[in-house]
Amino acid sequence: MKIVDFEPSLAMAFKRLNYEWLQRYFRVEDIDERILSNPQAEVIDHGGYILFAVDEDQAIGTVALKHHGDACFELTKMAVTAGQQGRGVGKALLTAAIQRYNEISGQKMFLESHSSLETAIKLYEAAGFRHAARPSGSDYARSDTYMVFSQS
Numbered sequence: 001m002k003i004v005d006f007e008p009s010l011a012m013a014f015k016r017l018n019y020e021w022l023q024r025y026f027r028v029e030d031i032d033e034r035i036l037s038n039p040q041a042e043v044i045d046h047g048g049y050i051l052f053a054v055d056e057d058q059a060i061g062t063v064a065l066k067h068h069g070d071a072c073f074e075l076t077k078m079a080v081t082a083g084q085q086g087r088g089v090g091k092a093l094l095t096a097a098i099q100r101y102n103e104i105s106g107q108k109m110f111l112e113s114h115s116s117l118e119t120a121i122k123l124y125e126a127a128g129f130r131h132a133a134r135p136s137g138s139d140y141a142r143s144d145t146y147m148v149f150s151q152s
Contacts, residue, residue: 001060001089003096006039006050013059014039014050017079024082025117026142035077039064048073049104051096053080053089060084063093065100071107075129075149078120090120094127098149109149114142121145 006014015036022028028036035042043050046067053061061080065073075097080089101109111129113120129147138146 001053001055003092004052004054006044010052010059011039014062017062017081018077020081021079029141031139049100051093053093061089061093063097065097073101073106073109075109075111090123094123098127111147112138112140112143113145115145
């Protein structure tokens with residue numbers, strides 16, 4: 001398995017991987033549709049990054065760092081295809097996203113999730129994310145968890 005950066009040929013994989021988990025646990029919201037249908041314009045062109053876990057030339061996982069200005073990034077759209085879960089793909093993606101955040105001298109990184117995703121929440125906590133009060137409303141109806149990355 002290797003971690004690679006977004007390229008236009010991976011846009012459909014970004015959508016497919018995220019639709020898979022969203023439809024399993026929740027529903028695809030308008031904001032999801034907008035981002036997943038045009039990752040170049042919605043993430044990359046605004047100074048963000050999308051990473052993929054690729055195994056045997058197949059995208060098996062993805063994660064995005066969506067730029068919100070002032071060196072603030074949202075860790076979002078993290079998904080691993082069901083058949084590859086439990087192999088450390090999510091951890092590898094999260095580690096690569098944190099490494100990229102550090103490389104670009106990010107000042108704040110946050111994520112939104114749902115408390116029912118216990119495995120994901122534990123992964124985020126182990127990587128240095130801490131639960132925090134949400135500074136404003138969420139764009140996601142499903143979000144009941146807000147976490148901020150802390151290096152220490």
